[in-house]
Amino acid sequence: MVASIDKRLQQLRVRRDGSVQTLLTAPKPETWESRGRSNQPSTRYALGAMQAVSADYTRVSIETANRITNQLSKAGLNVEFRLQGSVPLDVHIKGISDVDLLALEKRFLTYHTAGTKAKRGYYKYPAPRTSVEALLALRGQIEPALRAAFPSANVDMKGSKAVKISGGSLARSVDVVPSHWLDTISYQDSDDEIDRGVYVLDLKKMATVENHPFLHIALIKYRCDQVSGGLRKAIRLCKNVKADSDSTISLPSFDISAVMYHANLEALKVGRLFELSILSETQRHLDNLACNHDLARTLLVPDGSRKIFDTTEKLQGLNELSKDMDELLKSVYAENTTNQLATGSLNDMRNLVCYLTA
Numbered sequence: 001m002v003a004s005i006d007k008r009l010q011q012l013r014v015r016r017d018g019s020v021q022t023l024l025t026a027p028k029p030e031t032w033e034s035r036g037r038s039n040q041p042s043t044r045y046a047l048g049a050m051q052a053v054s055a056d057y058t059r060v061s062i063e064t065a066n067r068i069t070n071q072l073s074k075a076g077l078n079v080e081f082r083l084q085g086s087v088p089l090d091v092h093i094k095g096i097s098d099v100d101l102l103a104l105e106k107r108f109l110t111y112h113t114a115g116t117k118a119k120r121g122y123y124k125y126p127a128p129r130t131s132v133e134a135l136l137a138l139r140g141q142i143e144p145a146l147r148a149a150f151p152s153a154n155v156d157m158k159g160s161k162a163v164k165i166s167g168g169s170l171a172r173s174v175d176v177v178p179s180h181w182l183d184t185i186s187y188q189d190s191d192d193e194i195d196r197g198v199y200v201l202d203l204k205k206m207a208t209v210e211n212h213p214f215l216h217i218a219l220i221k222y223r224c225d226q227v228s229g230g231l232r233k234a235i236r237l238c239k240n241v242k243a244d245s246d247s248t249i250s251l252p253s254f255d256i257s258a259v260m261y262h263a264n265l266e267a268l269k270v271g272r273l274f275e276l277s278i279l280s281e282t283q284r285h286l287d288n289l290a291c292n293h294d295l296a297r298t299l300l301v302p303d304g305s306r307k308i309f310d311t312t313e314k315l316q317g318l319n320e321l322s323k324d325m326d327e328l329l330k331s332v333y334a335e336n337t338t339n340q341l342a343t344g345s346l347n348d349m350r351n352l353v354c355y356l357t358a
Contacts, residue, residue: 010243016054017095018092023024023160040053042334042335043276043335044192046328050305052090058090063081065087068176071148074149077145077148079105083254084100089217091232102213104179104181105180112182118188122188131208135180150170153166154166161200163175179199179201181197227269230270231268232270234260234263241321249317249324258301264285267280274354276356277355283325283328283329284327289322296309332356336352
């Protein structure tokens with residue numbers, strides 16, 4: 001984190017405020033901005049970076065997505081809709097946050113043949129077209145429908161997996177993702193949508209990609225509930241530190257959530273009483289992985305479908321994020337002790353920061 005703490009605080013405020021578009025206008029103060037003493041800006045930044053954005057801003061994001069679903073339904077598209085990503089998981093860090101909207105083709109699905117329903121002959125009618133053909137056709141319907149429903153908005157078709165619509169009367173950008181259902185073995189047993197997968201179209205590769213967004217959300221929500229909200233706070237902290245970094249951190253939001261899913265639960269749980277303990281555990285966890293890439297390479301995303309660190313770029317991103325989190329921990333430590341140079345071991349710093357109140 002080379003940027004000054006004043007700059008980072010301002011960027012954090014602007015990012016969180018859903019009505020402010022420029023650094024020139026001061027956002028309305030939030031509760032976290034009055035925490036800590038006046039000479040503790042890094043402490044204040046760490047606390048603010050953990051907090052959820054305003055529920056009102058999140059509501060507007062969801063309402064904007066609902067406007068899109070209503071218009072596409074009126075246009076006669078045979079689809080159903082679900083939210084995925086950071087907004088339904090409540091780990092988004094922007095007041096004006098993009099919304100990820102799955103547009104699921106109702107007339108097409110795939111299934112795992114080893115499932116109980118498949119073995120009973122539940123799926124009786126083989127599809128006359130491939131998954132790619134079905135989603136290409138759906139994508140071809142989405143674009144004109146969006147342009148007709150929102151003529152003053154910008155419809156961007158350049159994305160490989162989503163059609164982005166923004167501007168005009170829309171308060172938020174929405175990524176509409178052509179997709180269809182995948183009935184997994186687990187879903188065929190449970191009939192619980194959490195276990196149901198989806199396929200999305202990757203236009204650049206002209207192939208479909210299997211995802212399990214609802215299981216991902218459910219697993220992180222469950223683990224977060226176990227630690228009284230500490231996991232979401234750790235994820236937001238990492239995402240804000242990444243956003244304010246002067247370095248390029250090649251670690252996507254999904255993978256940041258997956259990394260912190262493997263943090264120490266007991267340490268995160270301490271955050272219920274001592275919120276800065278979440279910073280201590282986040283720094284420890286990232287540092288441990290950055291110093292041990294062999295361990296990092298073993299970690300799976302929560303649904304178990306792939307390794308988190310499946311590219312060298314992601315490992316490099318881990319290293320950069322870890323360095324920035326080290327610097328934040330050192331700054332918070334220095335602000336809360338007489339040791340203004342923040343000398344000593346990172347372990348000693350963590351132990352002190354862990355039980356600070358601010």
